[in-house]
Amino acid sequence: MTDTPINLDSLRQRIDEIDNDILRLISARAECAKQVADVKTQSDKGAVFYRPEREAQVLRRIMELNQGPLNSEEMARLFREIMSACLALEQPTKVAYLGPEGTFTQQAALKHFGASAVSMPMAAIDEVFREVEAGAVNYGVVPVENSTEGVVSHTLDSFMDSSIRICGEVVLRIHHHLLVADTTLRDKVSRVYSHPQSLAQCRKWLDAHYPRAERVPVSSNAEAAKMIKGEWHSAAIAGDMAAKLYGLEKVAEKIEDRPDNSTRFLIIGSQHVPMSGEDKTSIVVAMRNQPGALHDLLEPFHRHSIDLTRLETRPSRTGVWNYVFFIDFKGHVDEPRVAAVLEEVRLRASELKVLGSYPVGVL
Numbered sequence: 001m002t003d004t005p006i007n008l009d010s011l012r013q014r015i016d017e018i019d020n021d022i023l024r025l026i027s028a029r030a031e032c033a034k035q036v037a038d039v040k041t042q043s044d045k046g047a048v049f050y051r052p053e054r055e056a057q058v059l060r061r062i063m064e065l066n067q068g069p070l071n072s073e074e075m076a077r078l079f080r081e082i083m084s085a086c087l088a089l090e091q092p093t094k095v096a097y098l099g100p101e102g103t104f105t106q107q108a109a110l111k112h113f114g115a116s117a118v119s120m121p122m123a124a125i126d127e128v129f130r131e132v133e134a135g136a137v138n139y140g141v142v143p144v145e146n147s148t149e150g151v152v153s154h155t156l157d158s159f160m161d162s163s164i165r166i167c168g169e170v171v172l173r174i175h176h177h178l179l180v181a182d183t184t185l186r187d188k189v190s191r192v193y194s195h196p197q198s199l200a201q202c203r204k205w206l207d208a209h210y211p212r213a214e215r216v217p218v219s220s221n222a223e224a225a226k227m228i229k230g231e232w233h234s235a236a237i238a239g240d241m242a243a244k245l246y247g248l249e250k251v252a253e254k255i256e257d258r259p260d261n262s263t264r265f266l267i268i269g270s271q272h273v274p275m276s277g278e279d280k281t282s283i284v285v286a287m288r289n290q291p292g293a294l295h296d297l298l299e300p301f302h303r304h305s306i307d308l309t310r311l312e313t314r315p316s317r318t319g320v321w322n323y324v325f326f327i328d329f330k331g332h333v334d335e336p337r338v339a340a341v342l343e344e345v346r347l348r349a350s351e352l353k354v355l356g357s358y359p360v361g362v363l
């Protein structure tokens with residue numbers, strides 16, 4: 001090793017000097033953010049402090065400028081936290097998420113808003129919607145689709161009778177672990193608790209390693225983690241946050257059947273988000289029950305070369321909504337070509353609701 005004491009000392013002195021600079025610069029940035037808050041308060045009626053499009057632009061710019069040695073995701077994560085703290089100086093952001101504590105949705109909320117946001121667990125998806133609608137919180141975070149198991153239908157259904165808008169998205173890699181408590185007899189595990197989606201995502205692994213264990217679906221992975229505390233023959237499938245929160249040990253790590261297993265979450269609120277330069281739009285459309293309805297709906301997108309990223313059909317719950325399609329596509333409602341397509345779709349559909357245009361998830 002070349003680390004003689006003299007070298008180590010001088011390197012640490014250099015790090016101290018750099019830290020002084022970082023401290024000074026972060027403080028200067030925070031001062032600026034406070035001034036931004038003053039400008040917003042003076043110019044807006046009911047000032048909106050959190051600006052998803054601006055945050056996405058800041059993070060994308062940092063990732064582009066970054067030249068290492070830290071990788072761009074890591075660098076963006078650090079800037080995410082700096083912005084989170086700056087925004088908290090403007091206004092503390094309250095975020096409701098699908099709880100209980102320790103769920104992947106909480107992890108998604110943390111990833112999107114950073115640690116300075118105040119996050120509150122809700123017992124169900126429609127409660128998250130209600131809290132946002134009532135103005136009790138600024139934003140909500142709900143899961144919407146999983147790469148292995150598909151759509152979270154509760155979330156889509158909640159949009160049908162709500163005025164809530166989508167303000168953002170965040171995608172999380174989902175790693176599941178088999179967890180036990182310190183009182184569990186590991187070789188006697190006869191029951192595995194988890195959320196039905198997680199059980200499904202680990203089906204093959206369970207078939208291979210615990211073919212005889214009873215699989216018990218519960219309301220969330222965090223709930224599963226909590227339940228096994230008093231049961232010596234039970235294990236839970238959950239993620240890192242739940243493992244840490246309930247002090248459980250990992251018997252096996254990353255047991256999801258697909259290595260690219262990920263879940264997409266939506267940030268819901270009430271604001272219109274301006275263009276960030278790389279955006280998505282979500283709409284819900286009802287078509288009349290007639291042959292060729294789906295073709296008529298999709299044709300304008302094709303003709304205007306607009307990229308669809310998701311198409312989901314839900315059964316209608318009212319007479320008006322015969323066939324209901326949830327469509328995500330690349331682009332923003334403020335772009336003329338998108339506005340033109342939506343105008344055409346509006347003429348062909350019996351109902352069209354724009355759920356929101358928002359920045360494509362950065363982190």
Ligand SMILES: C=C(O[C@@H]1C=C(C(=O)O)C=C[C@H]1O)C(=O)O
Pocket residue numbers: 032033036049050051052054055058082083084086087090
């Ligand atoms: C500073 C602003 O307010 C908030 C904080 C941001 C930041 O720290 O960079 C960015 C967007 C907003 O969420 C702003 O709107 O520019």
